[in-house]
Amino acid sequence: MSLKAFHLVFVTASVLLMLGLTAWCFGNYRRSDSSMDLVWGAVALASAAALLVYGRYFLRKLKNISYL
Amino acid sequence: MEIPYTVKPRPDTGLYNAKVGIWLFLASEVMLFGAFFSSYILLRVGAPDGFWPDVATAWPHGLLNIPIGTFNTAVLIISSVTVLLAWASLKEGNLPKFKKFMAATILCALGFLAIKSYEYNEKFTHYVIRLKDGTAVTGHLDIDGKSPRFWSLATVEAKKLESIKVHVDVPNQFRYPVGFKHETHEEAEAKTGGHGGGHGEREIKTADIALLQAFIPKTGTFFAIYFTMTFLHGLHVLGGAIVMAYIAFVGDGMWKTDPERYTNRIEVAGLFWHFVDLVWIFLFPVVYLL
Numbered sequence: 209m210s211l212k213a214f215h216l217v218f219v220t221a222s223v224l225l226m227l228g229l230t231a232w233c234f235g236n237y238r239r240s241d242s243s244m245d246l247v248w249g250a251v252a253l254a255s256a257a258a259l260l261v262y263g264r265y266f267l268r269k270l271k272n273i274s275y276l
Numbered sequence: 277m278e279i280p281y282t283v284k285p286r287p288d289t290g291l292y293n294a295k296v297g298i299w300l301f302l303a304s305e306v307m308l309f310g311a312f313f314s315s316y317i318l319l320r321v322g323a324p325d326g327f328w329p330d331v332a333t334a335w336p337h338g339l340l341n342i343p344i345g346t347f348n349t350a351v352l353i354i355s356s357v358t359v360l361l362a363w364a365s366l367k368e369g370n371l372p373k374f375k376k377f378m379a380a381t382i383l384c385a386l387g388f389l390a391i392k393s394y395e396y397n398e399k400f401t402h403y404v405i406r407l408k409d410g411t412a413v414t415g416h417l418d419i420d421g422k423s424p425r426f427w428s429l430a431t432v433e434a435k436k437l438e439s440i441k442v443h444v445d446v447p448n449q450f451r452y453p454v455g456f457k458h459e460t461h462e463e464a465e466a467k468t469g470g471h472g473g474g475h476g477e478r479e480i481k482t483a484d485i486a487l488l489q490a491f492i493p494k495t496g497t498f499f500a501i502y503f504t505m506t507f508l509h510g511l512h513v514l515g516g517a518i519v520m521a522y523i524a525f526v527g528d529g530m531w532k533t534d535p536e537r538y539t540n541r542i543e544v545a546g547l548f549w550h551f552v553d554l555v556w557i558f559l560f561p562v563v564y565l566l
Contacts, residue, residue, distance in 0.1 A: 211546045
């Protein structure tokens, strides 16, 4: 597995982590009603979206490099 | 003597030798961290929630700084992006751009370690104080304006202090979820004479203290596994940063003599770095959030 393939795995794991963090923050917001939890949740969701955009960018940039 | 298959793939594996080597090494690392994650699960399922009544075996919540942990996660994600872009720059034949991205990667690694050190220091100056009346508080000691590390009740007694000043934490639902008898706001107000809002600064008599302990590995199973896993991970970050700095800024002469082999070295270093970052991606939610 090349660095390109491992990076794809890593970005996927990071997106999942950010989505998990979003759910965790929104869950806290429902319990505590603290606006900071809402803000953190929104930031985590935006980070997940940014990582998805970056994932597409890097796949296009390295399209000539092997996954092996 | 020429070392074979440093650039061309070996016919039987389809990969150059260093790549096979790093994946075998990473397989052993998976077993190492896997053992720690397994230990974490076994300790966790066998421990009661909360901080009370047994500080040594209970599993506390909310004692780690989640915003700082999240920021450190972002730092490591950025470092993985920069190491990939450094490798891509070499593939394009652009050495100056490669060095800029590698410098950014190493800065991220050092930044991560600096933040982790700050977090560790914060834990070493943070205490759980169990009182003889059955209540307990967490907070920072204030001894002549300083916040001491690693103190215990024996330290306080040895210094012949009749009382200690404590900046008591505000209790919340995450910190003391189950079976913890924390003071009510009114009880705390009564003890501070109605000053300081109940959970601010407080003077506690040494004679009233049953236990005083910093958040260190021996405080309980949670802190033992937290420090073991994060310290081991931190050592990997430090090792990775040293190797990458050496390859990028000391051993870069190979770029002139054998650029393809040099690029492969960066790929191998990048694979190790991605593994270290991936471990953190699992470690962060496990110790900070769950």
